Amino acid sequence: MRGKTILLVAAMALVGSLYGSSMAADTLAGVKAKGVLVAGVKDSLPPFGSVDPNTKEYVGYDIDFIKYIAKKLGVKVEFKPVTSANRMPMLMESRVDILAATMTKNPERAKQIDFSYTYFLTGQKFLTKKGTVKSLKDLEGKKIATAKGSTSEQNVKKSVPSATILSFDDYPQGVLALQQGKAIAVTTDESILAGQLGKLEKNPATKGRYEIPDVQISEEPYGLGMRKGDAKFVKFVNDAILEMEKTGEAKKIFERWFGPNSDSPINRGSFAIAADKRGT
Amino acid sequence: METALDFRVVWEYLSYFFIGRYPKGPVGGVALTLYLAAVSLVFSFLGGLVLGLLSVSRNRPVRWASMAVIQTIRGMPLLMVIFWMFFLLPALFGGGMPASWTVITALTLFTSAYMSEIVRAGIMGIPKGQTEAAVSTGLSHRQTMLHIVLPQALRNMIPSFVNQFVSMIKDTSLAFIVGVSELTQIANQVNNRTMLFPTEIFLFIAVVYFIMCFAFTELSRWLERRLAYSKAI
Numbered sequence: 001m002r003g004k005t006i007l008l009v010a011a012m013a014l015v016g017s018l019y020g021s022s023m024a025a026d027t028l029a030g031v032k033a034k035g036v037l038v039a040g041v042k043d044s045l046p047p048f049g050s051v052d053p054n055t056k057e058y059v060g061y062d063i064d065f066i067k068y069i070a071k072k073l074g075v076k077v078e079f080k081p082v083t084s085a086n087r088m089p090m091l092m093e094s095r096v097d098i099l100a101a102t103m104t105k106n107p108e109r110a111k112q113i114d115f116s117y118t119y120f121l122t123g124q125k126f127l128t129k130k131g132t133v134k135s136l137k138d139l140e141g142k143k144i145a146t147a148k149g150s151t152s153e154q155n156v157k158k159s160v161p162s163a164t165i166l167s168f169d170d171y172p173q174g175v176l177a178l179q180q181g182k183a184i185a186v187t188t189d190e191s192i193l194a195g196q197l198g199k200l201e202k203n204p205a206t207k208g209r210y211e212i213p214d215v216q217i218s219e220e221p222y223g224l225g226m227r228k229g230d231a232k233f234v235k236f237v238n239d240a241i242l243e244m245e246k247t248g249e250a251k252k253i254f255e256r257w258f259g260p261n262s263d264s265p266i267n268r269g270s271f272a273i274a275a276d277k278r279g280t
Numbered sequence: 281m282e283t284a285l286d287f288r289v290v291w292e293y294l295s296y297f298f299i300g301r302y303p304k305g306p307v308g309g310v311a312l313t314l315y316l317a318a319v320s321l322v323f324s325f326l327g328g329l330v331l332g333l334l335s336v337s338r339n340r341p342v343r344w345a346s347m348a349v350i351q352t353i354r355g356m357p358l359l360m361v362i363f364w365m366f367f368l369l370p371a372l373f374g375g376g377m378p379a380s381w382t383v384i385t386a387l388t389l390f391t392s393a394y395m396s397e398i399v400r401a402g403i404m405g406i407p408k409g410q411t412e413a414a415v416s417t418g419l420s421h422r423q424t425m426l427h428i429v430l431p432q433a434l435r436n437m438i439p440s441f442v443n444q445f446v447s448m449i450k451d452t453s454l455a456f457i458v459g460v461s462e463l464t465q466i467a468n469q470v471n472n473r474t475m476l477f478p479t480e481i482f483l484f485i486a487v488v489y490f491i492m493c494f495a496f497t498e499l500s501r502w503l504e505r506r507l508a509y510s511k512a513i
Contacts, residue, residue, distance in 0.1 A: 043459065043461065043465075043469060044465070044468050044469035044472045044473075045472060046472060046473050050469060050472065050473055051296075051301060051461075051469060053292075053293045053295075053296035053470065053473075055304070056296070056300075056301045056302075056304040056305060057304060080459075081459035081461065082459055083456075083457065083458070083459050085363075085457065086363075086366065086367075086457075086458055086459065089367055093367070093370065093371065095370065195475070198475075199475045199476065202475075202476060203476075
């Protein structure tokens with residue numbers, strides 16, 4: 001991960017030096033003029049964004065939001081795959097008009113780009129064997145697995161200082177440690193844990209033996225990314241997603257990808273898209 | 281917990297592995313990997329030849345300039361070159377450049393630098409007597425290089441070229457960093473969707489990479505034998 005960060009910083013410096021202060025173009029008028037909304041999305045991160053190999057179309061939670069916005073604009077939509085490392089430069093260089101790529105809103109990012117209201121809210125939780133953990137107290141002094149160098153690692157060290165943190169290269173190894181009893185829990189964003197739980201549920205040997213208890217130690221609000229200072233476009237997108245919430249479309253999309261019958265079921269709880277200030 | 285390998289996942293996603301989103305979107309998978317490799321191969325052969333000839337030039341500033349370029353590119357990780365080209369090229373030539381061409385440019389630059397050293401070694405490996413004999417028959421320096429030294433040198437370089445090209449076929453997998461959906465990226469996508477069959481998926485693409493590299497090596501062996509008939513030294 002550290003290598004990627006260095007690359008990102010280098011790329012940002014490069015882009016910055018080539019463009020100077022980026023001009024606030026009118027994206028809304030530009031998109032309408034060319035008749036297509038170019039969206040940067042993840043192409044290998046179900047259920048947010050991935051390619052359905054049968055239809056060969058992009059599908060996912062992020063995709064459905066973009067489709068709605070494009071429909072409201074009355075334009076066609078073109079998806080461009082982005083990675084966590086190149087998504088912000090792609091947006092700032094105008095190679096995409098909008099980002100729907102599981103981006104957590106935070107003050108550092110908000111200095112470079114503008115975010116919509118929160119369209120997906122997740123938080124750092126724990127995956128455990130059923131009934132073993134009911135509150136943070138149950139984790140004290142125990143071993144907890146997570147991924148090396150992640151924000152999840154830092155958060156859990158703060159929340160449960162007495163626990164021993166086992167840091168693996170990736171989350172599936174952490175899940176293996178949990179299965180073998182080497183750790184009492186695996187911790188990261190609930191949306192990732194739900195996918196891992198879904199995998200355990202598919203396996204007859206582990207079905208029904210694991211859960212994600214309602215213990216949250218941090219909040220991760222995802223926002224749609226737009227170029228800095230393009231107030232008209234930001235307002236249009238915000239109005240669109242507020243409308244989606246009002247008409248029930250947002251809930252329907254959530255149920256499609258995260259509902260009880262999906263591969264990564266999670267609870268929407270009290271979350272609703274609103275004019276929030278999360279992550280700023 | 282582990283059960284026997286289940287390759288049905290590969291069968292189910294076969295068309296996706298080979299041509300990606302085509303015809304609904306851009307070509308990907310094996311087809312894109314071959315395209316990236318083939319185009320970069322042609323360009324880096326020419327690039328390597330030019331850089332290599334410049335680096336044995338009798339003109340000192342030209343020689344130093346080309347050596348500086350070669351050393352700079354060789355001193356960078358390929359991943360970094362790909363990432364830089366991805367941002368640099370559209371900034372220089374406008375945003376219309378497809379991501380796959382930024383990868384081709386990066387692969388070409390990188391491989392040319394390595395190839396030029398092979399070319400230089402090949403030229404320097406031809407005995408001096410050949411040049412002296414050619415010059416004494418009245419050929420110019422350029423003619424000597426073109427008709428006497430290069431034909432012999434290039435033949436000797438074939439095994440090293442093949443080495444470099446096979447390495448480049450595999451290097452196309454680094455295109456994932458900028459989201460180009462070549463074979464490795466496709467495998468990641470399928471794996472992230474299915475979650476249950478990583479062993480099967482990555483075993484399959486390993487075999488595909490092997491077949492591509494092996495076929496290329498065999499082709500060049502055949503070429504080598506064809507060209508061996510008039511070998512002088």
